[in-house]
Amino acid sequence: MSEARYAVGIDLGTTHCVMAAVDLNTSDGDEVVDRIELIPQLTAPGSVEERPVLPSFLYLPHPDELRPEDRALPWGEPQPLVVGELARGMGGRTPIRLAASAKSWLCHPGVDRRAAILPVEAPDEVPRISPLDASIRYLSHLRAAWDHRHPDAPLPEQDVVLTVPASFDPAARELTAEAAAAVGLGHLVLLEEPQAALYHWILAARGEWRKQVRVGDIILVIDLGGGTADFSLIAVTERDGALELVRIAVGDHILLGGDNMDLALAHTVRAKLAESGTRLDPWQVQALTHGCRHAKEILLSDAALDAAPVVVPSRGSKLIGGTLRTELTRAEVANTLVEGFFPEVAASAHPAGRARAALTKIGLPYAQDPAVTRHLAAFLTRQLGATRDLAGFENRAPDNASFLHPTAVLFNGGVFKAPSLLRRTLNILNSWLATEHAPPARLLEGIDLDLAVALGAAYYGHVRRGRGVRIRGGTAKAYYVGVESAMPAVPGMEPPIEALCIAPFGMEEGTQAELPPQEVGLVVGEPVRFRFFSSSVRRHDQVGAVLEQWQPDELEELEEIAAILPAEDRQPGEVVPVRLHAAVTEVGTLRLEAVPRVGAESWKIEFDVRGEG
Amino acid sequence: MYDSQPDFFTRLTLALRAFGRILTQSDFASDVLRLDRGESRPPVVEEPPKPPLRETSPDSALQLLALLQQEGRFVDFLEENVAAYSDAEIGGAARVVHEGCRKVIHDYLHLEPVRTEVEGAQLTLPAGFDAAAVRLTGNVVGQPPFTGTLMHRGWRATGITLPKIAESHDVRVLAPAEVEL
Numbered sequence: 073m074s075e076a077r078y079a080v081g082i083d084l085g086t087t088h089c090v091m092a093a094v095d096l097n098t099s100d101g102d103e104v105v106d107r108i109e110l111i112p113q114l115t116a117p118g119s120v121e122e123r124p125v126l127p128s129f130l131y132l133p134h135p136d137e138l139r140p141e142d143r144a145l146p147w148g149e150p151q152p153l154v155v156g157e158l159a160r161g162m163g164g165r166t167p168i169r170l171a172a173s174a175k176s177w178l179c180h181p182g183v184d185r186r187a188a189i190l191p192v193e194a195p196d197e198v199p200r201i202s203p204l205d206a207s208i209r210y211l212s213h214l215r216a217a218w219d220h221r222h223p224d225a226p227l228p229e230q231d232v233v234l235t236v237p238a239s240f241d242p243a244a245r246e247l248t249a250e251a252a253a254a255v256g257l258g259h260l261v262l263l264e265e266p267q268a269a270l271y272h273w274i275l276a277a278r279g280e281w282r283k284q285v286r287v288g289d290i291i292l293v294i295d296l297g298g299g300t301a302d303f304s305l306i307a308v309t310e311r312d313g314a315l316e317l318v319r320i321a322v323g324d325h326i327l328l329g330g331d332n333m334d335l336a337l338a339h340t341v342r343a344k345l346a347e348s349g350t351r352l353d354p355w356q357v358q359a360l361t362h363g364c365r366h367a368k369e370i371l372l373s374d375a376a377l378d379a380a381p382v383v384v385p386s387r388g389s390k391l392i393g394g395t396l397r398t399e400l401t402r403a404e405v406a407n408t409l410v411e412g413f414f415p416e417v418a419a420s421a422h423p424a425g426r427a428r429a430a431l432t433k434i435g436l437p438y439a440q441d442p443a444v445t446r447h448l449a450a451f452l453t454r455q456l457g458a459t460r461d462l463a464g465f466e467n468r469a470p471d472n473a474s475f476l477h478p479t480a481v482l483f484n485g486g487v488f489k490a491p492s493l494l495r496r497t498l499n500i501l502n503s504w505l506a507t508e509h510a511p512p513a514r515l516l517e518g519i520d521l522d523l524a525v526a527l528g529a530a531y532y533g534h535v536r537r538g539r540g541v542r543i544r545g546g547t548a549k550a551y552y553v554g555v556e557s558a559m560p561a562v563p564g565m566e567p568p569i570e571a572l573c574i575a576p577f578g579m580e581e582g583t584q585a586e587l588p589p590q591e592v593g594l595v596v597g598e599p600v601r602f603r604f605f606s607s608s609v610r611r612h613d614q615v616g617a618v619l620e621q622w623q624p625d626e627l628e629e630l631e632e633i634a635a636i637l638p639a640e641d642r643q644p645g646e647v648v649p650v651r652l653h654a655a656v657t658e659v660g661t662l663r664l665e666a667v668p669r670v671g672a673e674s675w676k677i678e679f680d681v682r683g684e685g
Numbered sequence: 686m687y688d689s690q691p692d693f694f695t696r697l698t699l700a701l702r703a704f705g706r707i708l709t710q711s712d713f714a715s716d717v718l719r720l721d722r723g724e725s726r727p728p729v730v731e732e733p734p735k736p737p738l739r740e741t742s743p744d745s746a747l748q749l750l751a752l753l754q755q756e757g758r759f760v761d762f763l764e765e766n767v768a769a770y771s772d773a774e775i776g777g778a779a780r781v782v783h784e785g786c787r788k789v790i791h792d793y794l795h796l797e798p799v800r801t802e803v804e805g806a807q808l809t810l811p812a813g814f815d816a817a818a819v820r821l822t823g824n825v826v827g828q829p830p831f832t833g834t835l836m837h838r839g840w841r842a843t844g845i846t847l848p849k850i851a852e853s854h855d856v857r858v859l860a861p862a863e864v865e866l
Contacts, residue, residue, distance in 0.1 A: 116755065117861075118854030119748075144851045165863075366784070385781045387863070391761040392770045397777035 078222075079231040079533025080109075081268065082214060083526040084207065084248070086175045087298030087331060088125040090526035091214050094534045096231070101539055102279040106530055108523055111217045113156030117142035123157065124523065126213065130171040130206050131159035132191070132198055147220045153201075155213045164358045168194050174206035176299055176327055176436050179237070179244035181631035183435075192435045207251035215255050228256040231536070233529040237295075237302045238264035238322035238548065241606065241630050242662040243679035249659050261581075262660035263532050265525050266293035266304035267319060267543050269484035272528030274541065276518045282315055284516065285480060287464060290320075292478035292513065294448065294497065295525075296485040301326040301444055303451045305476065306543060309464055319545030320462065321455040321476075321608060324628075326447055328439040330487040333409055336442070337364040337400065340408045341382060345398060352384070356396070359384045367400040368409065372490035378402050413442050414496050419475045419504035421449045445500050452476045452504075454609055454625060461611065473508055482516040484524050546578040547656060550613050552627065554603030555592060557620070571605050571627060573617040575654035575662065585654040587667065588616040592652065594666055594675075597644035599634045604679075606630055615654075635666045635677045652677070747856040748847050752793065754860045757785025793847055799839030806835050 077097060083090040091109040098105045110122035117138055131154040133143075143150035154162065163170025171190035178185055180203075188200035201209075218227040234257070236248055245262055252260050263271075270293055274281045285291065289308040295301070303323035309316045338361040342352055352360060360382065367380035379399040386394025423441035441447070452475040459465035459476070481498060488494040494515075502512040520527065535542055552571035575585050594600050605627045613619070619627070637648060650666040653674065657663050664677035691699065706713045753759035762782045767775055790796065799818050802808050810819060812829040818839065821831065850856065 112849075115848055116751075118851035119848040120850070121848040139853075141851050141853045146849070381777075381780060383777055383780045385758055385778070389761045390765060391758045391781065392765050392767065392774050392778040395774075395778045395781060397780075 076229060076231045077225045079233065079530050079536075080218065080227065081263075081526045081529025081531070081533060082211070082232065082234045083265070083268070083529065084175065084210060084234060084236075085128055085297060085525075086173055086300055086329065088127050089210055089214060090125050090523055091218065092523065092526035092530040093230075094530045096534060096537070099534055099539075102275075104275055104531060104534060106275070106527055108526065109218065109221070111156070111214065112146050112220070113213070113217075114143065114145070114154060114158035115156075116158060116161070118144070120144075120146060121157070126156045126210065126217075127160040128172070128174065128210055129159040129163055130155055130174070130190075130201065130209055131162045131166075132169045132171065132194075132201065133162070134169070145216070147216045153209060155209055165355060167191070167354065169198055171201055171206050173299055173436060174203045174210075177203035178207060178247050179240055179325055180436060181241070181243065182437065185243075185247055204247055204251055207248065208254045211251055211257065212255045215257070228259070231533040232257050232260035233263050233268075233533045233536075234260050235263050235265045235268045235525050235529050237300055237325065238266050238304045238319075239300075239302055239325035241325070242551070243631055246661045246679055249661050260659065261533075261536070263529050264304065264319070264322065264548075265297075266295045266302055266322070266482075266484070267306070268525040268528035268532065269293055269295055269519060270306060270317070270482055270528065270543065271532050271535065272524040273482055273516055273519050275528065275531045276520075284514075285315070287315065289479045290459065290476065291317075291480045291482060291516065292452075292501075293482045293484065294488075296444065296483075296487040297329050298331045298486065299327060299329040301328045301439070301447060303448060304548075305455060305458055305478065306545075307459060307462055307465065309462065315541065317541060317543040318462065319543050319548065321451075321458040322548040323447070323451040324608075326439045327436055328413075328442060328444065328447070330485065332438070332442060333413055333487065334361055334365045334368070336408050336412060337361075337368055337405070340404050341398060341400060345396070350396060352396075353387075355387055356384050364400055368405055369490065371400065371402055371405050372492050375492070410493070410496060413444050414493060414500070415443050415445055416500055416503070417443065417445050417449060419449050419453065419507065421446045422453075423447050423450055445497065448497075448501070449475070449504070452478070457609065457611075470508065470510075473510075475504065475508075477505055477508065477510045478513050479511070480514045480516050482519070484519060484521060486522055489521055544580070546580040546583075547575065547662070548577075549606040549608050550577040550610050551575040551654065551662065552605040552607070552613075552619065553592075553633070553652060554605065555590070555618075568620075569603060571619040571622065572652075573613040573615055573619075574652045574664070575656075576614055577607075577611045579654070579656045581656050581660050582658045583656055586615045587651045587653055590616060590618070590651070591649040591669070593647040594635055594637045594650050596637045596642045596646045596648060597639040599636045601632045601634045602677075604630045604633045631679065633664065633677050633679055635675055637666070637675055650675075744850075744856050745847055747859065748850065749789075749793070751856065751859045752789045752847075753786050755785075756789045757782045757787075759786055760859055793845060794842050795844035796840050797843055799841050800835055802835050802838070804835050804838055807832060808835055 079094040079096055081092045091111060093107060093109055095105040108124045110124060111126045112120050112122045113126055115121045118141065133154060140150045143154065168191060174190065177183065177190065183189060185203045188202050190201050190203060190206060194200055215227045234248065234252055236245055249262060270291065277284060285308045287308055287310045291306045293304045293306065304319055305321040307318045307320050309318055338357065341360060341364055342357060345352065363382040363384060367382045370380040371377055379401045381397060381399050384396040385391060388394055423443065423446045455476045456473065481501065483494050498515060505512055534540065550573060552573050554569040555572050557568045557570045572588060572590055574588055579585060607627045609626055648668055650668050653665045653667045655663045665674040666677055667674045703717065707717055750760065758781055762778060810829060810831045814829065
């Protein structure tokens with residue numbers, strides 16, 4: 073791929089997609105020529121506009137709903153499905169035909185992500201689409217938009233970097249890479265979103281970044297997008313006299329974002345209207361959510377105001393007669409948004425409940441506890457030991473520290489466009505630090521909260537060519553398979569499970585783990601399932617390590633993985649001893665293989681097996 | 686027109702045809718009379734050149750109106766009888782119109798004031814100022830430079846980007862009727 077003209081960064085977000093490019097021919101070192109690619113999309117039937125963001129919404133129109141010519145895009149045939157702004161608009165009126173949050177479904181181990189399940193609430197006659205297919209549609213639209221604008225430099229020939237949440241599990245990463253391969257982007261590289269945001273900060277500082285951080289700094293990246301909260305810790309170290317960045321920890325997958333906040337405010341106002349006897353239909357609720365978002369922005373940007381008006385326009389053509397007028401008060405914003413999502417809690421706080429029950433919608437495992445600050449406290453507490461083995465950091469943390477002490481914070485995501493929420497989060501973090509006599513964390517500024525991830529990803533494509541500082545770190549988790557222990561079986565009790573480490577913490581892209589000494593038996597011709605675990609805190613386990621017991625928050629159980637040995641020249645039912653071999657591909661996905669004792673062949677182990685067998 | 690002298694036969698048929706037309710057409714008769722007296726034909730009065738007026742395409746006007754309706758309910762607002770409502774009710778609806786229409790103006794047009802001075806300020810217009818961009822009012826006498834007070838800053842659209850529309854799209858539908866099933 074040496075002829076690539078551009079490095080292209082794609083932020084495939086839960087609520088919107090952004091595409092940015094760095095011109096490799098004219099960029100050199102810190103002098104980078106980058107831009108956001110405008111994405112043509114339908115904004116109304118028959119009307120196409122170029123916008124910097126493509127809303128991640130897919131609308132499945134009824135055959136009589138939209139004329140084919142009103143679905144025409146600047147390129148090629150009218151698509152049967154609508155993507156982007158028009159999809160979002162039509163979906164507001166007809167939610168049963170709207171597929172949204174496909175990215176969250178992609179990381180939902182409870183469903184078959186290749187099965188046509190979206191929209192969840194669609195009646196039977198609506199043809200559904202799988203979360204994987206939805207991702208393919210967004211990428212396909214982005215590719216078509218790029219190729220239309222750059223006919224001489226088609227996207228598959230460029231250096232493409234696609235971002236994923238740092239908390240994405242191996243299955244979700246592989247599905248994302250698979251979606252990209254389906255539109256011809258097989259050679260891309262995955263990058264974690266908080267890292268992309270930090271890359272953008274480095275780029276935006278134009279070389280000054282080396283003066284703003286120093287060796288020993290621990291940068292906390294808080295990325296609060298429309299649908300997910302994503303935390304990462306990145307340490308500043310030194311190698312051969314130059315600053316180096318090492319990503320040392322990532323947080324859990326938390327489905328909690330700006331959309332939840334706007335919805336919560338709308339519910340507050342709706343309850344207020346209901347008290348006065350006004351009931352709203354779904355169309356009005358959507359308009360109310362829109363109005364509340366607007367009012368919230370006004371209140372959060374002007375501390376002198378006590379209330380901001382919220383207007384729900386009538387649906388009919390009688391605008392004045394049918395319009396509802398209410399207001400959002402500062403107290404409501406403070407109670408619902410600030411106290412609800414950013415409460416002042418102690419550093420020892422833990423989110424209530426595991427992320428399993430639905431907060432707003434059936435199906436997706438939304439975070440049960442909406443408090444971002446509690447999730448953050450739990451993350452920093454769990455990662456207390458993250459720097460223990462890092463050269464230069466050994467004696468950095470005081471012995472009595474109860475959580476990892478960040479020294480700098482980078483905020484990303486549309487939520488923090490409200491300076492008061494950013495300031496509050498920083499103040500709460502600094503109050504925790506003050507309790508343990510640590511200096512306050514510095515605020516790293518200067519990034520575009522909506523576009524940083526795509527711009528940072530494009531810049532990373534440039535950096536990968538050896539033209540700037542890279543964030544190292546490898547995989548942020550160690551991986552284990554469950555093996556039944558050799559203990560004698562006790563009637564009525566499941567045989568205890570031991571966890572066998574097959575991939576250690578910190579595997580870099582393009583590297584392979586050693587083969588574990590232990591063998592497991594695969595049955596020829598049948599899928600054999602393994603329980604699969606990850607740990608974001610066990611940094612020392614090497615391949616072959618066997619855990620007989622562990623703390624509940626040390627290991628997280630992922631979806632089962634399965635190996636299928638083709639029957640070819642073996643007897644079906646025969647048991648073949650194999651060893652499980654892990655590698656991290658150049659793309660950045662984890663690859664597991666079953667390697668038999670003899671012979672050169674090996675079989676791929678699948679992550680996403682729900683739909684099979 | 687004949688370049689050479691007409692021959693006898695041509696002259697005979699011409700005389701007969703002229704005889705008939707002199708009797709029946711008074712315009713023709715007066716032209717022949719003038720020829721007979723040796724007067725020259727009065728010069729044809731040249732029509733003054735038409736000022737170059739052009740028809741503008743209604744498409745983009747309708748498109749902008751549709752956007753104003755879609756985002757700001759502009760047509761609904763103008764078509765409603767405001768006399769029946771109190772100022773507070775109108776004010777509530779006006780917020781919808783203001784927010785939405787303002788978004789359209791900002792998203793699709795780039796506007797800037799024609800004059801950057803503060804309204805009420807004294808300013809001087811040199812000779813050759815752009816009369817299309819600055820309108821003189823009041824005591825308009827004498828020669829430039831003119832000195833006066835800026836009453837309105839004016840607006841100028843420095844850019845407009847309307848959405849591209851499909852070839853067969855009917856721009857006359859400003860807002861489709863909505864039927865909920």
